[in-house]
Amino acid sequence: MALLTYREALNRAMVEEMKLDPSIYLMGEEVGHYQGAYKVSQGMLELFGEERVIDTPISENGFAGIGVGSAMVGLRPIIEFMTWNFSLVAIDQIINSAAKMNYMSGGQFPMPIVFRGAGGAGGRLAAQHSQAFESWYAHVPGLKVVSPATPKDACGLLKSSIRDNNPIIFIESEVLYGTKGEVPDSEYIIPLGKGEIKRRGTDITIITWSRALGFSLEAANILEKEGISVEIVDLRTIRPLDEELIYESVKKTNKAVVVEEGWPVAGFGAQVAYLIQKNVFSYLDHPVERVTQKDVPMSYAANLERLSLPNAERVAETIREMLR
Numbered sequence: 670m671a672l673l674t675y676r677e678a679l680n681r682a683m684v685e686e687m688k689l690d691p692s693i694y695l696m697g698e699e700v701g702h703y704q705g706a707y708k709v710s711q712g713m714l715e716l717f718g719e720e721r722v723i724d725t726p727i728s729e730n731g732f733a734g735i736g737v738g739s740a741m742v743g744l745r746p747i748i749e750f751m752t753w754n755f756s757l758v759a760i761d762q763i764i765n766s767a768a769k770m771n772y773m774s775g776g777q778f779p780m781p782i783v784f785r786g787a788g789g790a791g792g793r794l795a796a797q798h799s800q801a802f803e804s805w806y807a808h809v810p811g812l813k814v815v816s817p818a819t820p821k822d823a824c825g826l827l828k829s830s831i832r833d834n835n836p837i838i839f840i841e842s843e844v845l846y847g848t849k850g851e852v853p854d855s856e857y858i859i860p861l862g863k864g865e866i867k868r869r870g871t872d873i874t875i876i877t878w879s880r881a882l883g884f885s886l887e888a889a890n891i892l893e894k895e896g897i898s899v900e901i902v903d904l905r906t907i908r909p910l911d912e913e914l915i916y917e918s919v920k921k922t923n924k925a926v927v928v929e930e931g932w933p934v935a936g937f938g939a940q941v942a943y944l945i946q947k948n949v950f951s952y953l954d955h956p957v958e959r960v961t962q963k964d965v966p967m968s969y970a971a972n973l974e975r976l977s978l979p980n981a982e983r984v985a986e987t988i989r990e991m992l993r
């Protein structure tokens with residue numbers, strides 16, 4: 670096993686896939702000479718040249734459209750948004766072109782394209798740069814939505830995403846790029862649509878993904894000292910969703926809480942709660958609860974940002990209330 674940062678794991682995935690397949694290219698703002706806004710594409714320009722690592726102007730709608738068109742004619746683009754907040758400029762290309770092209774062409778045009786970049790709160794980046802958008806894109810048929818929490822998952826899931834013939838929304842947490850974890854030395858992939866139990870427990874299930882996995886693991890450690898055993902399901906892929914893994918865990922613990930970085934209204938956690946209560950209702954000893962970001966735009970001030978985001982103590986207190 671190699672000890673890699675989250676950004677190094679993503680870089681490794683792209684480099685390995687681009688060496689295997691000359692139809693893959695990377696395009697986006699600062700991906701080449703600057704080596705990525707978060708240094709995810711470090712060294713790739715030297716390896717593959719300007720024809721395959723392409724710097725763009727600040728023009729998300731334009732280069733997302735180029736990516737869609739090139740995928741239609743046989744290339745496999747990786748389109749990097751400096752931050753998913755900027756993807757809103759390209760949302761027509763993503764939702765009305767990429768997501769629907771295969772369907773509207775009767776299968777004549779596969780859409781092997783990955784849209785990837787930083788999402789969620791990054792630390793004092795204020796309201797316009799601190800938004801978790803996975804629920805927005807998971808709403809759209811035709812898109813697959815991936816949101817890994819660890820370097821191992823980031824590498825394996827990005828490789829699977831690049832090989833997929835459907836448009837992928839690949840959201841990387843801004844605060845995870847420097848985190849380290851073990852990654853297999855040999856080449857591997859992680860199938861899309863398969864979650865993973867990150868911690869075994871018996872008293873309650875936490876369902877989570879991306880940055881919120883960290884809050885959840887911290888909460889589980891706090892509660893373990895109080896004699897409460899927490900199981901944690903990391904979805905890894907939001908759509909397609911590993912429903913069976915969720916149901917198996919809830920059947921064992923009989924209680925569930927969904928922890929997510931995004932806002933509460935129409936958040937993806939509401940969909941998870943609905944599915945649990947629809948399909949394994951008879952196993953529940955308590956209604957499904959949710960821990961989310963507060964229902965406000967993100968503040969620039971660090972203390973208010975901390976108050977807005979979910980955290981380990983909020984998760985732990987929610988669980989204590991459920992078990993009383």
